Amino acid sequence: MMLLVGGATVAWYAMPPGVAFDGQAWRSREQTWDDSAARMADRLIAQSTLQGMTRSEVVSLLGTPPQTRYFSDWDLVYWLGPERGFFSIDSEWLVVRLDARQRVIDYRIVRD
Secondary structure: OEEEEOOEEEEOOOOOOOOOOOHHHHHOHHHOOOOHHHHHHHHHHHOOOOOOOEHHHHHHHHOOOOOOOOOOOOOEEEEEEEOOOOOOOOEEEEEEEEOOOOEEEEEEEEEO
């Protein structure tokens, strides 16, 4: 993005939200209670990383999702950790919907 300030051109780059995906940190997320998985999911969403991927590509990247009774109307459900914020009553989840060809058509972070 460019901005003209007092006759001078100033350039800056806005970083997308979250943090870069780290496979090792993602796979160890259940052993930590920080928000690192949620921040990685923020970046995956901001950069549309999963859009159009096949189920096997998502599972290769994120691992096999654990069994859960939550969000049964979604095809893949990943627990991210406790809800971010002052009062962490709920959990945050990355949910993924696939089309008939088993390709990602929608994904987002939801709370239970």
